[in-house]
Amino acid sequence: MPPAPAAAAPAATVIAVEDIGLTFPSKSGEATVALFDVSCRFAPGKVTAIIGPSGCGKSTLLQIVRGFLTPTRGKLRFVRLGAEDTAGAPPHMATVWQAFNLFPWRTIIDNVAFGLEVAGVAKAERLARAKKALAAVDLSGFEQKYPRQLSGGMRQRVGIARALVMEPEVLLLDEPFGALDAQTRLVLQEQLATLVETSGTTAILVTHSIEEAILLADTILVMTARPGRIAAEIVNDLPHPRSMATTHDPGFSVLFDRIYGLLRQEVIRAMATEGGDA
Numbered sequence: 001m002p003p004a005p006a007a008a009a010p011a012a013t014v015i016a017v018e019d020i021g022l023t024f025p026s027k028s029g030e031a032t033v034a035l036f037d038v039s040c041r042f043a044p045g046k047v048t049a050i051i052g053p054s055g056c057g058k059s060t061l062l063q064i065v066r067g068f069l070t071p072t073r074g075k076l077r078f079v080r081l082g083a084e085d086t087a088g089a090p091p092h093m094a095t096v097w098q099a100f101n102l103f104p105w106r107t108i109i110d111n112v113a114f115g116l117e118v119a120g121v122a123k124a125e126r127l128a129r130a131k132k133a134l135a136a137v138d139l140s141g142f143e144q145k146y147p148r149q150l151s152g153g154m155r156q157r158v159g160i161a162r163a164l165v166m167e168p169e170v171l172l173l174d175e176p177f178g179a180l181d182a183q184t185r186l187v188l189q190e191q192l193a194t195l196v197e198t199s200g201t202t203a204i205l206v207t208h209s210i211e212e213a214i215l216l217a218d219t220i221l222v223m224t225a226r227p228g229r230i231a232a233e234i235v236n237d238l239p240h241p242r243s244m245a246t247t248h249d250p251g252f253s254v255l256f257d258r259i260y261g262l263l264r265q266e267v268i269r270a271m272a273t274e275g276g277d278a
């Protein structure tokens with residue numbers, strides 16, 4: 001993929017998650033403690049991956065950061081970096097979901113331009129920006145097609161373009177490639193690695209894939225089984241640009257083994273809990 005259309009303005013907001021807990025109430029049966037005492041920081045201009053067993057609260061954490069869920073305890077703070085760090089407003093965010101969620105009746109360019117339309121951007125400008133965003137994900141020439149005419153991988157690239165067109169300071173990616181076949185996923189992981197590297201956007205990626213986390217992230221947060229806590233924060237210093245060739249770097253295996261070691265015990269714990277619930 002060529003570089004992102006318009007590199008986001010230098011992101012300078014740290015997202016600080018402080019002792020956050022979230023319990024989902026239940027009318028019948030037990031409430032679900034999804035997150036417990038979670039503290040972490042998402043650094044500007046960096047990619048942070050969140051990895052953990054199924055049901056450990058990864059998406060819940062992402063939705064708290066996005067402002068869609070309110071924690072039952074703890075605080076979410078946005079710290080503007082400057083001469084003196086100050087509390088700031090939430091940065092501008094956009095999300096790429098696992099489900100493509102495209103409007104089937106709209107052309108690809110109109111799907112990408114939708115958010116700009118809602119924001120009241122004039123037609124000529126929104127179409128120009130959508131065209132650029134589509135070029136950034138290698139989909140020039142597909143502007144007038146409809147979602148049904150595109151493969152799954154292409155539709156997910158439309159999903160990424162739809163987020164990029166908003167020029168977010170922070171890009172949230174919730175299992176963006178979870179619904180794709182293994183080969184398409186590999187190619188898109190590599191392309192997304194290039195895209196985030198060249199755009200300098202802050203990104204938070206929820207994933208089940210250790211490989212994807214290492215390929216894309218500067219920091220990897222490994223979560224425990226539910227109730228989710230941060231088991232480890234791992235700094236990934238592998239050189240950029242990263243591609244599938246990075247998987248042959250000896251440092252890759254070291255990181256992979258460390259993350260897998262942490263995850264394995266948590267996945268076993270999660271499976272035992274699920275078994276107990278059944």
Ligand SMILES: Nc1ncnc2c1ncn2[C@@H]1O[C@H](COP(=O)(O)OP(=O)(O)OP(=O)(O)O)[C@@H](O)[C@H]1O
Nearest residue numbers: 024032034052053054055056057058059060061226
């Ligand atoms: N709206 C809700 N109401 C009640 N419980 C919920 C709700 N949303 C999530 N949960 C529960 O909270 C826990 C954490 O869910 P969450 O989706 O954040 O986990 P996850 O780590 O993203 O899972 P997965 O990897 O399977 O997508 C799970 O036990 C889930 O069933």
